[in-house]
Amino acid sequence: MIFQKSPIPGEDAKRFFQIVPERRKMIDEASNEPLPVTYKVNELAKALHPGTFPARISAIREETPDVRTFTLVPAGSKTSFPFFRAGQFITLTSRIDASLVTRAYSLSSSPKQALAGIYEVTVRRAGLFSSWLIDRSAVGTVLMVGEPSGDFYHDNLRDADTVVAVAGGSGITPFRSMIHAILEGSENFNLVLIYGARTRRDIIFKEELEDLSDKRIRVIPVLSDEKADGYDYGFITADILKKYAPEKASFFLCGPDAMYRFVDGELVKLGIAGKYIRKEHNAVADRIMSNPKVFTLNVRIRDQKYSIPALENETLVVAMERAGLAAPSRCRSGVCGFCHSKLISGAYSVPEGHEYRRSADFKFGFIHPCCTYPDSDMEIDVPTV
Amino acid sequence: MRQYDAIVIGAGNGGLSAAVQLLNAGKTCLVCERHNLPGGFATSFVRGRFEFEASLHEFNGIGTPENPGSARTLFRELGVDDKIEWIQLKDAYHLLSMKEEYDFTMPFGLEAFAEASEKLIPGGKAHMERLFSLGRQIRSAMDYLSESKGKPDPKVLMEKYPDYLNCGSYSVKEGLDAMGFPQIIKDNICAYWCYLGADCENLSFLHYINMFYSYISGGAAIPKHRSHELSLAFETRIRELGGDIWYNSEVTNILTDSAGHVNGVRLKDGTEIASRHVVANCSPHVVYGQLMDPAAVPERALKLTNARKFAGRGFTIFLGLDRSPDELGIKDHSYFIYDTCDTVRQYKSMSVFQDNSVQASVCLNRADPDCSPSGTTILYMTTLFTSDIWSTVTEEDYFEMKNKVAASMIKRFEEATGTSIHDHIEEIAVATPETYARYCGHPQGTIYGYESQYRDGLMPRIMMVEEDHFVPGLRIGGGFGERLLGFPSSYKSGVNEARRTLRDMEIEGE
Numbered sequence: 001m002i003f004q005k006s007p008i009p010g011e012d013a014k015r016f017f018q019i020v021p022e023r024r025k026m027i028d029e030a031s032n033e034p035l036p037v038t039y040k041v042n043e044l045a046k047a048l049h050p051g052t053f054p055a056r057i058s059a060i061r062e063e064t065p066d067v068r069t070f071t072l073v074p075a076g077s078k079t080s081f082p083f084f085r086a087g088q089f090i091t092l093t094s095r096i097d098a099s100l101v102t103r104a105y106s107l108s109s110s111p112k113q114a115l116a117g118i119y120e121v122t123v124r125r126a127g128l129f130s131s132w133l134i135d136r137s138a139v140g141t142v143l144m145v146g147e148p149s150g151d152f153y154h155d156n157l158r159d160a161d162t163v164v165a166v167a168g169g170s171g172i173t174p175f176r177s178m179i180h181a182i183l184e185g186s187e188n189f190n191l192v193l194i195y196g197a198r199t200r201r202d203i204i205f206k207e208e209l210e211d212l213s214d215k216r217i218r219v220i221p222v223l224s225d226e227k228a229d230g231y232d233y234g235f236i237t238a239d240i241l242k243k244y245a246p247e248k249a250s251f252f253l254c255g256p257d258a259m260y261r262f263v264d265g266e267l268v269k270l271g272i273a274g275k276y277i278r279k280e281h282n283a284v285a286d287r288i289m290s291n292p293k294v295f296t297l298n299v300r301i302r303d304q305k306y307s308i309p310a311l312e313n314e315t316l317v318v319a320m321e322r323a324g325l326a327a328p329s330r331c332r333s334g335v336c337g338f339c340h341s342k343l344i345s346g347a348y349s350v351p352e353g354h355e356y357r358r359s360a361d362f363k364f365g366f367i368h369p370c371c372t373y374p375d376s377d378m379e380i381d382v383p384t385v
Numbered sequence: 386m387r388q389y390d391a392i393v394i395g396a397g398n399g400g401l402s403a404a405v406q407l408l409n410a411g412k413t414c415l416v417c418e419r420h421n422l423p424g425g426f427a428t429s430f431v432r433g434r435f436e437f438e439a440s441l442h443e444f445n446g447i448g449t450p451e452n453p454g455s456a457r458t459l460f461r462e463l464g465v466d467d468k469i470e471w472i473q474l475k476d477a478y479h480l481l482s483m484k485e486e487y488d489f490t491m492p493f494g495l496e497a498f499a500e501a502s503e504k505l506i507p508g509g510k511a512h513m514e515r516l517f518s519l520g521r522q523i524r525s526a527m528d529y530l531s532e533s534k535g536k537p538d539p540k541v542l543m544e545k546y547p548d549y550l551n552c553g554s555y556s557v558k559e560g561l562d563a564m565g566f567p568q569i570i571k572d573n574i575c576a577y578w579c580y581l582g583a584d585c586e587n588l589s590f591l592h593y594i595n596m597f598y599s600y601i602s603g604g605a606a607i608p609k610h611r612s613h614e615l616s617l618a619f620e621t622r623i624r625e626l627g628g629d630i631w632y633n634s635e636v637t638n639i640l641t642d643s644a645g646h647v648n649g650v651r652l653k654d655g656t657e658i659a660s661r662h663v664v665a666n667c668s669p670h671v672v673y674g675q676l677m678d679p680a681a682v683p684e685r686a687l688k689l690t691n692a693r694k695f696a697g698r699g700f701t702i703f704l705g706l707d708r709s710p711d712e713l714g715i716k717d718h719s720y721f722i723y724d725t726c727d728t729v730r731q732y733k734s735m736s737v738f739q740d741n742s743v744q745a746s747v748c749l750n751r752a753d754p755d756c757s758p759s760g761t762t763i764l765y766m767t768t769l770f771t772s773d774i775w776s777t778v779t780e781e782d783y784f785e786m787k788n789k790v791a792a793s794m795i796k797r798f799e800e801a802t803g804t805s806i807h808d809h810i811e812e813i814a815v816a817t818p819e820t821y822a823r824y825c826g827h828p829q830g831t832i833y834g835y836e837s838q839y840r841d842g843l844m845p846r847i848m849m850v851e852e853d854h855f856v857p858g859l860r861i862g863g864g865f866g867e868r869l870l871g872f873p874s875s876y877k878s879g880v881n882e883a884r885r886t887l888r889d890m891e892i893e894g895e
Contacts, residue, residue: 002519003548005555005563012551013543016844019554023845024852030692032684035674040776041698041830045823047780083780115781151432151814157788157795158810186781275707275811302631303387328421328633337431340421342624356431360610364468364617383421383632384654 048082048147052093052385055081055119055145057137063122063204067170068134069108072119075142081114084148086181087174087252087280090119091146091330096132099321102329103129104283106254107148108173110180111187119145122204124170146330152252152280154178154189159250160276162190166236166263168255169197172204174280175254179209182216192244193219196236196259199226220244238266245270254280281333284354284371287313298379299325300344316348316369316380326385327369334371339382343367346378389415389629390895391662391886392650394636394676397425397825398872399863399879400666401619405463406883407664408626412890415658416623417650419635424616425666425825426832426864427872432812434758435705438765439816440832441612442580442747443605443719445596446873447471454603456873459880464625468618470609472753477601479717480576481801484725489573490717493604505569512570519564520598522548523591535850535867553591553844560590572726579721579745581870582697582769582833584732589842592869607752612872639663639672639859641681647858661895662886666863666879668835669693670828677856686855693841696833696870697735697769698818702791705812706762710750713762714804718751720744722801736772738786744768744794764806766794773829775818787815834865843869850881860886 006012054075061069074081084107093102109120123130137143152174154163165175172195181187197203200223209219222232222240232240236259245251251267253260260279267277289312297310297319310319317339320327330338334354343365354371361367369380391407393400396418407414422428426440448454453461460466477491477498491501495517502509526546530537542550552560557578561571575585577597585593608614623630638651649659665672669690673682706713723731724742734740749756749763757763778786791813799805818830825832835841846853846867853867854860862882868874 001548001551002515002522003552003560003564005551005559012554013547015555016550016553017539019840019842019845020848023840023849026692026840027685027689030688032687033691034679035670035687035690036828037675039822039828041773041818042822042826042828044776044778044780044783045819045830048783048819049823083783085784112781155788155813157792157807158813273707275809302634303629335431338421358429358431358436358611358613360429360614360617363610363614364621366617383634385633 050082050147052144052146053078054142057139057141057143060139064202066125066134067122067204069120069122070133070137072121072143072145074117078117080117081119082147083111083114085153086111086177086187087153088148088150089174089331090121090148092121092129092133093144093146094129094132094137095324096128098324100324100326101129101132101321102146103127104331106152106174106177106280108176110177110184112184113180122170122173122176149330149336150280152254152278154187154250156188158275159189159278160248162192162246162249164241164245164249164251165191165193166241166251166253166255166259167193167195168259169202170204171255171259171280173254175252176205179212179217183214190216191218192246192249193217194222194236194240194244195219196222196224196255198224200228200231218244236263236266238269241266242270250276250278252278257282281331281335283332284315284334284351287351287373289313295374296377297374298344298377299327300379300381301325301327301384310374310378312374314373316367316372316374316378319374320369320382327382328385329370332370334368337368339369341367341369341383342381344379344381347375348378349373349375386649386657386659388659389413390660390890391664392417392658392660393664393666394639394650395419395425395666395863396423396616396620396630397666397863398427398615398875399866399882400425400664401616401623402463402876402879403664403666403862403883403886404628404630405465405619405622405626406880407886408623408628409463410887412887414628415660416628416630417634417636417652418630418632419826420824421632422616423620423630424613426821427612427616429611429613430814432703432814433705434761435763435812436611436756437703437705437763437814438611438749440701441607441872442745442765442767443474444607444872445600445605446603447606448603449473454599456876459877463622463880465618465622468621469614471606472609474605474607474718474752476717476719477605478576478719478721480573480721480723482572482723482726483801485572487572487726491573491576493601495602498601502570502573505573506567508567509570512566515564516574516594517598517602519548519552520594520602522546523552523595524598527595530847535847537848549591552594554839555590556839557585557588557590557593560594575726575728576721578728579743579769581837583837584728586729587836587838589837589839589844592837592843595843609753636676638678639665639676641678641856645681645857647856661893662858662890663860664879664882664886665859665861667861668827668865669861671826672859672861681856683855689853693835694838695829695831696836697771698773698775698830699816699821699832700768700770700790700818701816702766702794703812703814703816704764704766704806704810705757706764706806706809707760707811708762708809709760710748710762713806713809715748715751715762715764715802718748720746720798720802722746722797732771735769737774738790739793741768741770741790742797744797746798761811766798768794769833770818775830778819783819787817791815833870835869837869854885858889860889
């Protein structure tokens with residue numbers, strides 16, 4: 001005998017055969033009240049991550065000749081928007097002619113404003129969607145909003161207490177959110193904003209930034225195309241970074257890829273460790289080729305099949321948008337994985353700097369269509385939205 | 386309307402294995418998953434230059450290709466094993482307990498573990514050998530129980546598995562006390578308690594020893610490409626067998642006919658799909674409380690569900706560090722870090738934010754040196770919360786609260802292991818019960834199903850599996866199932882519920 005607890009022979013085994021009757025008794029004695037239909041932790045999850053929801057443009061403000069700030073308010077029964085981390089982005093979706101287009105925009109408003117039912121995005125006229133927003137949307141236009149996401153925010157366990165924010169052009173938007181978050185107390189760090197613009201006229205939020213008087217925030221505009229009193233001039237060089245950055249700082253970069261390439265080199269000169277450098281991911285651009293071919297892209301969504309054209313120089317998500325298909329799209333830079341899809345057949349390329357798939361995705365043939373260019377006819381199985 | 390022989394709700398471990406089992410039997414099957422990926426908890430995510438495992442610390446029951454464990458055998462039967470690359474773990478665990486000043490590194494292998502126990506206390510080897518022979522008997526009895534489909538012959542049990550019966554109704558504490566082990570041996574045996582998540586006065590001795598024996602005798606492994614590899618292996622198998630799998634397709638209703646038999650599901654977008662059989666890979670709380678028309682839920686199903694207790698709500702920190710494990714001084718793969726080995730006290734401390742002092746931590750590079758770029762480290766720290774304390778957190782406080790809890794866990798890890806990691810955090814993600822609720826929909830963010838307790842432990846659940854079946858055409862499998870929590874249990878549960886569904890089909894003449 002290896003195990004015996006009761007000194008009375010047979011008592012332990014008897015106790016074993018009692019478990020089932022005991023369990024029956026447990027059920028007999030239990031309440032027959034209806035089960036909860038919801039739970040508080042799940043409600044919090046839903047409040048922070050509701051997926052997509054409608055919003056209405058309530059105001060449009062001109063910041064510079066080609067930049068507008070759009071104020072969004074809830075279009076449904078809700079009175080608030082999900083809370084977020086300053087620096088995160090939302091997506092906006094709208095039908096534009098025959099296409100169903102989604103784009104990601106950093107929130108330029110503050111987290112607490114979200115709870116009051118206000119999101120703001122600040123948009124420069126550039127591509128299809130931002131041009132549509134500026135030229136064709138109006139107060140009252142309803143858009144679908146995708147919940148805040150992204151990891152371009154200050155994390156006190158990871159980052160230094162001071163963030164040196166390097167912004168180029170409309171890359172100012174997440175930092176505007178951070179400034180307001182610091183002021184309202186939803187974020188707690190020091191911010192040195194080094195803001196590169198072509199001329200004074202191109203400085204977005206100029207008056208607002210000039211009016212700031214908080215010892216936690218410092219704004220240094222750097223003009224590349226204009227010399228003016230009180231402004232630094234030129235590119236954002238190691239000298240400028242050194243002049244304004246404290247000994248220990250995290251460098252947050254948001255701007256065009258060309259700015260990243262330049263500032264990266266300057267940060268190397270300063271010997272900044274990689275973990276103190278974070279960049280907001282830019283959306284994948286078209287690949288540059290003179291005579292892009294047109295391939296056939298076969299798309300399965302649930303049990304529906306679509307055969308659509310796909311331009312060689314555009315990503316698969318763009319092809320699906322052009323065809324008006326409701327396909328998942330969020331970050332458009334490859335990093336969020338929201339468009340994770342099964343590759344059935346075909347050859348493809350992923351642009352450099354946008355490969356964020358999981359290692360098993362390579363093994364089993366999964367792709368992120370938002371950063372995949374077709375190199376042949378292709379067939380993919382895409383989740384519905 | 387579209388029609389399938391069976392519909393699986395949820396592509397978690399239990400749902401995926403159920404689908405493969407049904408398809409292997411030649412049935413048509415649709416899997417509906419609310420998320421955009423398969424796997425539920427069995428997934429991974431990328432941050433910067435790191436790919437983090439979402440949940441799996443170590444997979445038990447794989448064994449070697451020559452000497453397969455029960456889970457590998459199951460994976461072979463399902464046709465997924467050849468799609469998975471396993472990495473065998475070297476040591477079992479490193480136990481650090483502050484109050485008792487324990488600092489043990491324990492190996493896998495019965496003999497090695499027994500030898501190492503002798504070093505803890507003279508006689509330790511003999512104690513462990515006794516426990517292992519009980520473990521062997523429990524293992525054979527469990528096999529017999531599986532064969533008997535939950536209806537064992539009491540005579541066979543009494544004749545062939547007397548010790549199994551004798552220990553079967555006791556808690557871990559009662560069982561270990563009855564075996565007369567010294568405290569240090571008891572404490573060391575209990576190191577894995579947080580993997581089952583009930584304190585040792587409640588946790589079933591039999592259930593615990595079954596798991597403990599399985600770990601120590603068979604070792605543990607991890608999939609090379611995180612558990613996303615497991616999920617995609619199943620996903621691929623489902624496609625190979627002609628099954629359908631729909632993502633972003635949440636089932637909101639299980640439909641029943643006037644006789645109370647399942648006859649389909651409705652998705653969030655209103656799509657209805659006909660089927661006489663559903664395997665739900667989610668909690669009975671969700672099935673009976675949210676997916677079914679209350680009028681179609683039998684009273685006894687309601688009562689059983691109300692009687693059950695949610696097990697631990699998950700909390701995990703995922704760290705990508707910019708130094709190698711050698712540079713940081715992290716020696717082992719698996720750490721259990723406790724304030725004390727008094728599990729009742731620990732369990733209580735886990736109900737409040739500031740006192741939670743339990744952590745199971747894993748350095749992935751110690752199992753797979755190539756898991757992250759050279760000169761970096763992946764480190765996870767996991768704990769459970771044993772109350773609904775996270776439901777007191779507001780939207781506005783949420784981000785601050787998760788980093789507050791994370792900061793104290795990181796500090797505790799540093800103190801216990803004598804390492805310094807806080808200046809090397811390049812990437813961090815923190816999953817709270819809210820995160821688990823978000824991705825898997827489990828009530829209150831529980832990741833461990835229903836708590837293993839005397840009246841709702843492994844044995845009574847297995848023996849009452851048919852009594853716990855209430856709605857014709859509906860089977861519920863996964864981590865809330867009769868095998869309780871854990872990866873191997875969830876896969877096994879899914880297969881079992883699929884087999885029962887196949888039997889239901891046979892009986893109904895389909």
